[in-house]
Amino acid sequence: MPLGHALDNRFAQLCGIEVPFSFDVKRALDINVRHGDFDFLFCPLMYTGYAPNKDKALTLNRQLLPYAGVNTGVTYGQWAGLVFAKISPTWLDLDSEDENVRVNAEAILKQQIEWASYLSVKHCVLPTPDGNSCANYAKCVNQILQGLKNMESAMKLLLRIPVGMSNDDYRPLSNALVDSWETWNSFRMLCDHHSQLVVALDIKRVLPPENSLKRWFGEPVTAAILDTEIFLTKARGNTLYLPKRHQKLIADLFHLDTRIVISEIKVPTSAQSAAGSKSQPLLAYWSQVSNIYKQRDPVSEQERSEFYTRDILQPSLRPSRNYSHAISYDDHEKxxxxxxxxxxxxxxxxxxxxxxxxxxxxxxxxxxxxxxxxxxxxxxxxxxxxxxxxxxxxxxxxxxxxxxxxxxxxxxxxxxxxxxxxxxxxxxxxxxxxxxxxxxxFLGSFGDNELSPESLDAAQRFLEKDGISIPSSYTSFLQPLTAPKLYQEAKARKDILHSESACLVNLHNVARLTPSQQVFTFSHPKCSDNQSNQRYQKLEFRIPTDTGSAMVHGFAGYFNATLYKSVLFGTEPSTMTPNLNTWLPMFFPLRTPICVHRGSILEVHFWRCVDSRKVWYEWCVTSPSSSPIHNCNGRSCWMDL
Amino acid sequence: MPLGHALDNRFAQLCGIEVPFSFDVKRALDINVRHGDFDFLFCPLMYTGYAPNKDKALTLNRQLLPYAGVNTGVTYGQWAGLVFAKISPTWLDLDSEDENVRVNAEAILKQQIEWASYLSVKHCVLPTPDGNSCANYAKCVNQILQGLKNMESAMKLLLRIPVGMSNDDYRPLSNALVDSWETWNSFRMLCDHHSQLVVALDIKRVLPPENSLKRWFGEPVTAAILDTEIFLTKARGNTLYLPKRHQKLIADLFHLDTRIVISEIKVPTSAQSAAGSKSQPLLAYWSQVSNIYKQRDPVSEQERSEFYTRDILQPSLRPSRNYSHAISYDDHEKxxxxxxxxxxxxxxxxxxxxxxxxxxxxxxxxxxxxxxxxxxxxxxxxxxxxxxxxxxxxxxxxxxxxxxxxxxxxxxxxxxxxxxxxxxxxxxxxxxxxxxxxxxxFLGSFGDNELSPESLDAAQRFLEKDGISIPSSYTSFLQPLTAPKLYQEAKARKDILHSESACLVNLHNVARLTPSQQVFTFSHPKCSDNQSNQRYQKLEFRIPTDTGSAMVHGFAGYFNATLYKSVLFGTEPSTMTPNLNTWLPMFFPLRTPICVHRGSILEVHFWRCVDSRKVWYEWCVTSPSSSPIHNCNGRSCWMDL
CATH class of the missing domain: 3.40.50.150 (Vaccinia Virus protein VP39)
Known part of the structure; x- marks a missing residue:
């Protein structure tokens, strides 16, 4: 049963339950989903309860490993929709110094994914990688990802990444600790930003600072695992509750359509342990999550109408010689x-x-x-x-x-x-x-990007000396973003054009890394006819040190306009005009994402270039490292004069 | 007259002379080249003797700028072959805070390149960029480069970069100083590694440490400018000489076909100053350079035969099901x-x-x-x-x-x-x-890359228990390289295949950044039949701190083999067998070059993977940042079993 009672299925949120290994997945589904309140199971599909023997190379007899789901009446649709496979055990050491351990671990990993794929399971949760050493693990996962056949195209591999720490002596971002976001980032880069590699966040008791946490809102967080240990009990009575920050985090994750999993860490004592027998007590936890869902603001009409355009790149620049179609007037006039x-x-x-x-x-x-x-x-x-x-x-x-x-x-x-x-x-x-x-x-999403300056220059010749232009000025703004989905979208096109074209995007699954900064300002009427509409601006974004390292995939572009004196409107997030829905933000991509390490400065250059036939933007990053200059001579996107 | 008397024109080295602006380029050519010892002129093509006015925006009247070469009888071929254009003046400030200065500088720069292009000049030397701020300069140069038409495809833009310092209180690599190689590196990245952007080194009196200097041997150093100030005078008499390290640098640059320019820094006092009148005294400098040339070892037969294969990527992996052609036997049997x-x-x-x-x-x-x-x-x-x-x-x-x-x-x-x-x-x-x-x-350039392990496994079944295999073992080696030419070559193909295919290369214009390290070893006969031919190796290369930052475009691969007991041979540079010419080094490219900052570690992972049908390598970098894993599942290069 989906959490709460969403009017619209698109906004329903699902909550699953972790259960131990069982041969009889059908029974576990019956107890927890069919007759229970949960929406799906999170369970291992292979019995791996053997403890690793540290003194001896691990030599499992592969033929004898017991698999779940061999003889049960679970349908294709149930495997696909109601089961998240837990790739186990968590001690699989794919980066062991011992070659035997490594080779066996690779085999067990691949075997489990193949089994899940055979059953039509669509979500496999991979064990947490060791941040200090996971290259061989990444190699195996990359081979699996790159080898996925069309049939398996819907399968996602969820890399399990802890957020925060279980114990209370956690010092956020101390140098000794590996930042788990960095581990994820490195793993995803090794796997060449594959779109089927996503994240299962393992929410811990002590959360990192807000800015550090925010980075995850740009990532493909497909599931969040809540251990029962993070729930607290009120002093009086034994009502369960979640700390405020956890509640907020879960509410924010709902916004990204993240599925929640309630998990009780218990090492199964044997392969025969009855699955689901523990599910009743977990209902109290389910209620807590459900409450968070119910406290959300209702989904607005605008959210509904924008659902299908979330994070989709739409071509932005409208060359002036192409006339708009009626449909775009219909939209704008609303x-x-x-x-x-x-x-x-x-x-x-x-x-x-x-x-x-x-x-x-x-x-x-x-x-x-x-x-x-x-x-x-x-x-x-x-x-x-x-x-x-x-x-x-x-x-x-x-x-x-x-x-x-x-x-x-x-x-x-x-x-x-x-x-x-x-x-x-x-x-x-x-x-x-x-x-x-x-x-x-003529205002565009980036202010001057629909040739307002050039159009108003032409009109100025018949304006009285003391005449007024409405709008009288407008300023564009930029903000660095973590936006791997947008990067993947552009990358999938495999050409330079899409990797350096400014687009319009309903930004949703993105992390905004700093406040936005002003870029270009135009005022009308101009003081002097000779004043050029070319612009050049250098910007320095300082990512808050408690964010940690961050990945920049591009820049969001906004604008603010002064129509007349104090009558203003705009889309810049900190001052945006409510319900102004003509303009989506712009997105200026980077051909290769740039990693900005903790405390370093992101130095960005933007140009508005004009020649006799067209207007275009060029942009580049020069710190922490230099990118190519994008859209040179307007080769990929421009506006015709 | 080319320096020395090379038997082979391909190995002739040329030395030019810097002359001040003159309308009459023909006369300067007559004095210095036709009747002099120099091979070409280095001169401005536009009179820019106006000093910039710092208090006022620079507003040159563009129509009035005097150009060289308007009315002289210099032929197309002479402009192309005998003139290096000096883009002047050096105070062109393309990154000025003052918009007027910037816009004028852009115009003057573009005008000069267009004029040079019109005259068919093939080499334009651009002023030295300011390492702290040159994004707008790079933007202009990038626009020029990307806009070069086919007709101008032979034109090279030489970015003038100082090496070392003029004064004696130079502390190499102190943090306050901008490393000029980094400026070049950043500029070339901004220009997206354009192959027509090359380097003119400005050799200074005090040279940086050897390792720092070495980086230039991987770069496209097309010219080296020697100011007369770097020449010293012997105590007795007034014989000129160059310090030992300068002599060695010039000899090494000859190896890269770098052209030398002798320059005497004198600010021209007026547009009318007679070009070439100073050339006679410079002959003494010419003799010094000529002497260095003459002291070089004669060009060997092998160098001659390999001339045309320098830095050319050749497909490396020979799938065993394709039989070699007679020609390759001819080569190898020699x-x-x-x-x-x-x-x-x-x-x-x-x-x-x-x-x-x-x-x-x-x-x-x-x-x-x-x-x-x-x-x-x-x-x-x-x-x-x-x-x-x-x-x-x-x-x-x-x-x-x-x-x-x-x-x-x-x-x-x-x-x-x-x-x-x-x-x-x-x-x-x-x-x-x-x-x-x-x-x-079956030894390949990388030892096991021609399936020696698999072939000898097959032969081992009919070998006596105490039988001998010759070779009895072999080990592959890797070494990180700066090799922008190889990167450009692979990049020009615009597909993933060429950007992650191991190739054979006669490495020439490359910088070897560290000693090589062992990767995979195979011994024959094997102790156990079950021993796999899969391998995984993690390598940590520590680039010497006095190198400074460096760019890694890929890895050279070598091998050493033990034929029997102490009978060894191989291609690993530090121990290589002289005149062993069957094997060219391998080159494993990186899809995107990685910049390794001073003192940081380059962590690399290599895999030899085997499945039922083929053998292939995968590789990646995990530090200082993570690359994608290259050649996943052998998609781009492999050896058929």
């Missing part, structure tokens, strides 16, 4: 917050420009540059009405398809006297009179 | 040293196996496994003759084409009574009697 901000900004500008006493005399000339289907015209007219100011509006639009809808809108509303529709590129239009106010909406 | 070693080893084995008094009675059974065209049969018979021992030889060869030649050899020499030819794969052959001695030659 953004009530955006147009309300425009209306307020225009209102303020009108009030300041025309004093009350002259309101009935002066008609303000307002040019909507890129009028689309008239939403900004409408906002302007509403502002005029709200302020009692007179307007003469020119609605300039170059997309001939949109002009049809624009014309229709104006006729239908009887705005003919106030609004003139101009079907022209703003660069070619000879304005019959100078404008007091320019209103435009 | 190796007199190799066969002499075999003859001596067989002689010793015969002497020890058969006491003098029984020499006429006992016939030793000797099986040549993989007899090829009979060179080892011949060596065996010579050993028998030399020691007065009797032999019964079986020459087993599976290549049916070679057997024809082998048969012919035996008939022609009347060896029919002693030698039986067996046309069979050794794995299929039923030996009529047990062998006392196995002689084989």
């Amino acid at each position: 953004d009530l917050v955006k147009y309300l901000h425009y209306e307020i900004a225009i209102s303020r500008a009108l009030l300041e420009r025309v004093p009350d006493e002259r309101a009935s005399v002066i008609a303000t000339v307002l040019v909507v540059v890129g009028a689309g289907r008239g939403r900004l015209v409408h906002a302007s007219l509403k502002a005029a009405e709200r302020t009692g100011r007179k307007l003469r509006v020119y609605a300039v639009e170059k997309n001939p398809q949109t002009v049809i809808a624009l014309d229709e809108l104006i006729r239908a509303n009887n705005w003919d006297n106030t609004v003139s529709v101009v079907s022209s590129d703003v660069r070619d239009w000879s304005a019959p009179e100078r404008a007091d106010i320019l209103v435009s909406d | 190796d007199l040293v190799k066969y002499l070693h075999y003859e001596i080893a067989i002689s010793r084995a015969l002497l020890e196996r058969v006491p003098d008094e029984r020499a006429s009675v006992i016939a030793t059974v000797l099986v040549v496994v993989g007899a090829g065209r009979g060179r080892l049969v011949h060596a065996s018979l010579k050993a028998a003759e030399r020691t007065g021992r009797k032999l019964r030889v079986y020459a087993v060869e599976k290549n049916p084409q070679t057997v024809i030649a082998l048969d012919e050899l035996i008939r022609a020499n009347n060896w029919d009574n002693t030698v039986s030819v067996v046309s069979s794969d050794v794995r299929d052959w039923s030996a009529p009697e047990r062998a006392d001695i196995l002689v084989s030659d």
